[in-house]
Amino acid sequence: MKLAARETIDSFVKVVFRTTGLLVIVILGGIFVMLMWNTIAFFAHIKPLDFITGTQWNPAGSHASYGIMPLMVSTGIVTLGSMMIAIPLGIGTAAFMSEYANSRLRNILKPMVEMLAAIPSVAIGFLGIVIVGPEIAKLTHQANGLNALNGAILLAIMALPTIITVTEDALQALPATYREASYSVGANRWQTLRKVIIPAAAPGIIAAVMLGVGRAIGETMTVLMATGNASAFPKGFFHSVRTITATIAIEMGEVPYQTTHYYALFAIAAVLFLITLLVNLAGEYFVNRYRKYQAA
């Protein structure tokens, strides 16, 4: 082939590659615009203040009400519960893998954590129905165990691999000199871990928690299957809740196109999108802080 032809191909292909790069921005922008467009259509019917402060979500009633509060509180309860389980377990496991386990044990543990991450959310939700639910029902003497606690346990399992992996990376990334300095002044392994390693890796650990929170808030199938989805205002861990994601999943399939209810589901999705965006940005901020810290 002539050089001129090859150079034409070269510059043409470069344009193709660049276009696909820009396409990513278009997709994120598209998602944002789609959510906002439908949310604005929703606010043409319902006052934003009623939406944000309303304590009842009942789109099907004769006096339809679209208050996002019960959904937000539900998502909040389940996420909080999952983090109360996953944060100590995740950090403890990561500390064990990074500071106590030898390399052979670590090479066994790492793939096992990856296996846990690979299990589809719908399979975890199924086990929430057949194992976790009946156990909770037995312990609390309730008719069924489909409640916020069940969802929190399952979400903890789903968030654990993320928290463990990112925390372990943060611990491993610390220079060996930190540990050596601590040992040389007479600290033992536990003191080193608590007073030196964990504080030094704190930004990375916070980033790990943020990513875990982001996963838990956005997870749909496990909470849809395990939390019972009662539409009443959530009362606590032992009551049924209905998260933002579960509400979208349940109602989107049945709602007629371009009704207030249809727009309402995009509006709660927009709220969900903004929350996860903020959580992920916060996580990213801490990852970057921790990188700077490493470089210094």
Next chain:
Amino acid sequence: MMKKLSPVIEWFTLLFCTGTVLLFLIAILWDLVVRGWPSLSWQFITALPSEGMTKGGILPAITGTVILTLLTAVLAVPLGISCAIYLNEYAKDNWVTRLIRASIRNLSGVPSIIYGLFGLALFVQGMHMGTSMLAAGFTLGLLSLPYIISTTEEALRRIPASTREAALGVGATQFESIRDVVLPSALPGILTGVVLTLSRAAGETAPILFTGVAFYINGSSGYLNQEFMALPYHLYMLSTQHQAIEQVRPLAYGTALVLVMVVFLLNLTAFYIRYKYRNNE
């Protein structure tokens, strides 16, 4: 006394955390295998469902998931690799590049149900695809895109600059250097990322809920313009929506086991590629 005991207690605390996490994994796999295995049979994976889903097999759900995953790959793999090539080989460090990278990171954090809504608005309604295999596959393709881009970029980054310089030095254009030298050496790494991403897509349920999946279709899934059955959705319906839930529990367990086996098989393939590649280095 306390001084001697405390390291042991501390060690046990961390061991307890690790043990609990492992227990979760073992309990999940144990329960699925022990209670799912009796449902598995040749007939279960090769027959159509019968008698209102209370008997028969899950063949249409298996073929549906396989075709859906291939469709996901058709959209996400070329776009993802191309975007990664742009970022790693061409892009200068300017605000556009930083915006692309920020978009990729944020896309990978967007909840899967929002991809489902986007697929509904864009493919099902906007492009008039209707609820179909095509719309669902494209939706999963968008969801998979950020993961394929980041894993591909990582594979490309591992190729040393001297490899590219050697190709350019003997007169190749930049595209020829990428096509004939860079991509072939990064291929195992790219493939690992692609297979891992597809294993995740195969297990996704939320994005296909409104874009084309159905609990029951007549015959087998396979037409791109029609609704289809898929393993994850089949499991969801069998375990929550069926009118004879206790009666179909064994079928639900069987479906769950097949789904987890499909996902693990894809994961093992990815680990195998990674392992072989490391040994060749």
